[in-house]
Amino acid sequence: MKYFKLLIAICFLGLLFSCGGDDDICESGEGTPRMKVSFKNFDTGKEKTMDSLYVAVDYGSGKVELGKQTSITSRVIPLRVDDSPFTDVYFRTSKTGAESKVRINYTTKSIYVSPGCGIKKTYEDLNSVLDPTTTNPVKALEAGQNFIENEDKTNLYLLF
Template sequence: MKYLKFLITICFLGILFSCGGDDDICESGEGTPRMKVAFISIKSGKPMTVDSLNVAVDYGSGKVDLGWQTKIDSRLIPLRVDDSPYTDVYFKVSTKGTESKVRINYTTRSTYVSPGCGIKKNYDNLSSQLITPNPVQNLEEGLNRIENEDKTNLYLLF
């Protein structure tokens, strides 16, 4: 009976001390940040809300549709995480309209975060060029590095 109590106490203490923090879950925004894109009216030069916007991204194996959003003033777009020096992003404001192609050029820097999150990519030296100009008329650069999702990196002029 003495051994049974001792065994139960050891098992209980083992269970109690094995419950640690959830360091294998990447919930606190420590993963690879996305690029923040905002919109400016070409007529007034002021920030604007877009009625509807479709975004597609070429991650190296063809375009991936990120879907439609309505009544937005900014959009977060994930960039490529391989070693490619650019990502092609496509913007469309109507289902039957044309789409604009924007190429985002950058250099990447890898940072180890944790066992659960793995490696985080940071993007430096961001520059963009408008390949196909309709419906986006022009581009305006924002912050030229992506370390978090707080600052706007690119402004699209409509």
């Protein structure tokens, strides 16, 4: 009986230490990065804090509202992860106000990260175009870093 208890304790400890691992969960920020958007004043060109900003994105099956944020200087926006060469993003400064449509064109590259994280996409050759029929509230665009590998650098400046 004494050996049986010892065998069960060893099996339990073996199970306890064999479970889990670094590849089970993708927590270290190795997933597909989002695009960072910052804001500038159209007249002065200086960075601006937005009182409120509503963002919606068309992921291929219609617009998805990403919600409202207040008192922000930048915002990260997830882009499409399918094989589409563009993502349409819509910006408003009020819930029912005018909406500006920005089309972000890019090429994607897939990179294998780990069994837990799978594959992440990186975006290259970013080119943003403001829809000329919707120049309110966004008046113009200014390019930032033209590739997305992480969320540290600003990729697009919106001029209000």
